[in-house]
Amino acid sequence: MKKLLTVSALVASVALSAGVATTASAADDNVRIATNVPYKPMEYAKPDGTLTGFDIDLGNALCKQAGLDCSWVRQGWNGIIPGLMARRYDAIMSSMTINEQRKKHVLFSNPYIVVPSAFFVPSGSPIDHISDEVLKGKKIGVQRGTVQDNYVTDKYGDIADITRYQNADDVAVDMAAGRLDLAFFDQITGQSALIDAHPGKYHQVGPSMTQPKKYFGSGFGIAFRKNEQDLADKFNKALAALKDNGTYAKIYKKYFHKAPPAGNGS
Structure with missing residues (x-):
């Protein structure tokens, strides 16, 4: 849906990654996930400010499956990768297209949805x-x-x-x-x-x-810092489990009113 960072933003992400104090850590299973709203039905806020949408529900289900204690951080798009590099959060789940340019800067999960x-x-x-x-x-x-x-x-x-x-x-x-x-x-x-x-x-x-x-890349993925392979593996394992046990399909149907196509879930 979104989203290809400009060259200047990518340069900024590298600059911010150096010498910035850590304010979030995934090491203790507390994971902060950044998202950019509003983009119905993927991520948006209810009238009371509560975040909802396909990404939010799927992200919460992934965290539960992986045994992680997760919270959401609202972040403007232009600063979303720099914020990850600056350790203001541990992951990005915000309809981010996996492509070669971004893969130079972040580590992606397996695709969790493919959107034309x-x-x-x-x-x-x-x-x-x-x-x-x-x-x-x-x-x-x-x-x-x-x-x-x-x-x-x-x-x-x-x-x-x-x-x-x-x-x-x-x-x-x-x-x-x-x-x-x-x-x-x-x-x-x-x-x-x-x-x-x-x-x-x-x-x-x-x-x-x-x-x-x-x-157009290969679908939307969750982005992590390049040294967070263990955390990415936890999300990939959880995603596979949610597809196997029907949870992914249930969430997909909630927002898109049909079964997920082949490649997006069972």
Whole structure:
């Protein structure tokens, strides 16, 4: 859904990793997990401030299965890897795409869900497919610093007007105001922020996309510091157990109202 850190943020993460006092430690089975909200249905806050969503429920189930005492830390996206390097928390579970650029800086768990990306347009839009010709001169909205931002910038940046926003809700506002022709999100975010939030006003155009892997990676994973292989192993073992015992499928159905597809769980 999110999210590809900019080069400057990655450089900052390296700088912050040096000489910063430890404020969280996974050594005693107390694990602090960072997440960036709101991104329904993955991670968001209830009216009382309680965190919920697929990532939150799955993360809590993973911690229980692994016998870990976990707590959640709300963190802005641009600082989420630097915060991990600075030991303000021990893991990131926030719809983070596993890709080669990030793997240079963090250690990932096995993928826990694979989510395609897609274009979305207002109902009544003349755009009925995606091509260079169709997108020439069009205004495309994306969340800044995401894998979707990188993809459309590289592929259509020379022919389309790409506008970057802090979050999906801001994209939805400009779509509603007619300031954008289409938006490019991970499919879950587009479904939630546009189609579900505004019934009948938006729809997906073109295919769901998981290629090229250079941009869209191999799914969402939990990120750890590179020296936390033991902690990553605990989460991987717990994830396998939740898929085997049906807990993963139950959580998946709660948020997506269908059984998980092959590769996402039993």
